[in-house]
Amino acid sequence: MKKKLLIIGLIFAVIFAGLAVYAVESGLWANRALFLMPRYRTYVSNFDQYSKDFQVLADFALKESKEHNYPKDAFIGVDRSDGLKLAYSENLEFIPLSDQVQKSLERVNQSFSDAGGEFDTIRFSKNEVLFYINNDYYVVVYALDGFKPGVPPEDRDANLTYQIKRLKGNWWSITGN
Numbered sequence: 001m002k003k004k005l006l007i008i009g010l011i012f013a014v015i016f017a018g019l020a021v022y023a024v025e026s027g028l029w030a031n032r033a034l035f036l037m038p039r040y041r042t043y044v045s046n047f048d049q050y051s052k053d054f055q056v057l058a059d060f061a062l063k064e065s066k067e068h069n070y071p072k073d074a075f076i077g078v079d080r081s082d083g084l085k086l087a088y089s090e091n092l093e094f095i096p097l098s099d100q101v102q103k104s105l106e107r108v109n110q111s112f113s114d115a116g117g118e119f120d121t122i123r124f125s126k127n128e129v130l131f132y133i134n135n136d137y138y139v140v141v142y143a144l145d146g147f148k149p150g151v152p153p154e155d156r157d158a159n160l161t162y163q164i165k166r167l168k169g170n171w172w173s174i175t176g177n
Helices: 002-026 047-068 099-115
Strands: 075-079 085-088 119-124 128-133 139-143 162-168 171-176
Touching (some): 047 099, 047 119, 047 128, 047 139
Antiparallel strands (some): 075 119
16 A cells, blocks of 8 residues: 555656646746746847847837837737738838848747747837837837936836836836736
8 A cells, every 4th residue: 555655746746747847848847837936037048049030120120110100008029820921000001121120020029938928019218119019018218318217107007116226228128027
């Protein structure tokens, strides 16, 4: 009887260890599907590797915004229906991308994949371009004036304490715990 219980216990231990390894390796832990994690975490720990791609997208988004006179609350969404594309929020019309912008879009999306999500939205505010992940765990901000950004009012949660950290130059991260 003790031998059977020991075998059953070992089987459950192996299954649990396998599930834990799978959850960590697949990124499920970042989505809080199996474990309770803080709502926001710093995911782009290697920002230097992707900083040029973020800059290409920020410059592109600002140019689009000025050329088409986007309103303050406008955003550009990332569409995955047929490859990665950008679409303006107002009319959901796809925005033509150069090869360079397309490659940067794919690399920025890759930079967020460690968070268990995907790059979702570029939003504009008065002096900032904000890059959001689809699970809202993390925001990367390009501050046009270089000053430390604040937490946008629509993103504030009274239950969180926010940290704003300079990533590089005019680039910042907003995280909260």
